[in-house]
Amino acid sequence: MMEAKDIVICDLDGNVIDGKLQPSSDLPTHLVLYKAWPQIRAIVHTHSPWATMLAQAGVDLEPLGTTHADTFFGSVPCTRELIQEEIEGAYEEQTGQVIVKTFEERHIAPEQVPAVLVASHGPFAWGHDPKEAVENALILEQCAWMAIIDRLIDPSLSAVQLCLLDRHYQRKHGKNATYGQH
Numbered sequence: 001m002m003e004a005k006d007i008v009i010c011d012l013d014g015n016v017i018d019g020k021l022q023p024s025s026d027l028p029t030h031l032v033l034y035k036a037w038p039q040i041r042a043i044v045h046t047h048s049p050w051a052t053m054l055a056q057a058g059v060d061l062e063p064l065g066t067t068h069a070d071t072f073f074g075s076v077p078c079t080r081e082l083i084q085e086e087i088e089g090a091y092e093e094q095t096g097q098v099i100v101k102t103f104e105e106r107h108i109a110p111e112q113v114p115a116v117l118v119a120s121h122g123p124f125a126w127g128h129d130p131k132e133a134v135e136n137a138l139i140l141e142q143c144a145w146m147a148i149i150d151r152l153i154d155p156s157l158s159a160v161q162l163c164l165l166d167r168h169y170q171r172k173h174g175k176n177a178t179y180g181q182h
């Protein structure tokens, strides 16, 4: 089991600053995201099964209800698949690059949609601190689970109305957020 003392401290170039162990093999992916998006301060990578099922199918997690809209302001995008050269080369760094490119090409703000599905792989989630990143990873998994079952119930189900998505996201995250009155 991992303990706090096992955490390896690295700088943004991947140099180990403190710690006795090797950093995660996924470190280059995280570094690409931290450099591209300085506003995010923590990243969580899981292979949680429901979100991973969507990633393996190569489909976005569409917003189907307010549970999704409270955290993600629109679809959680699925990246394209990495090509052979990317996989055989600097694979982990390329994974980060494809995530950043997906958000750029689709004009998605990473602070408004704090998660991604990497095709054939699994989810990454992030936040302003580690607690928020873990929460977002858990919410992503719950939303993926509900979306998959919803599509079994009704394969033609369409995304939640934009006005409802907007209302729920803004009341929790907008300038005039009232959710919880904080």
Ligand SMILES: [Zn+2]
Pocket (backbone or CB within 6 Å): 045, 046, 047, 121, 122
């Ligand atoms: Zn992984």
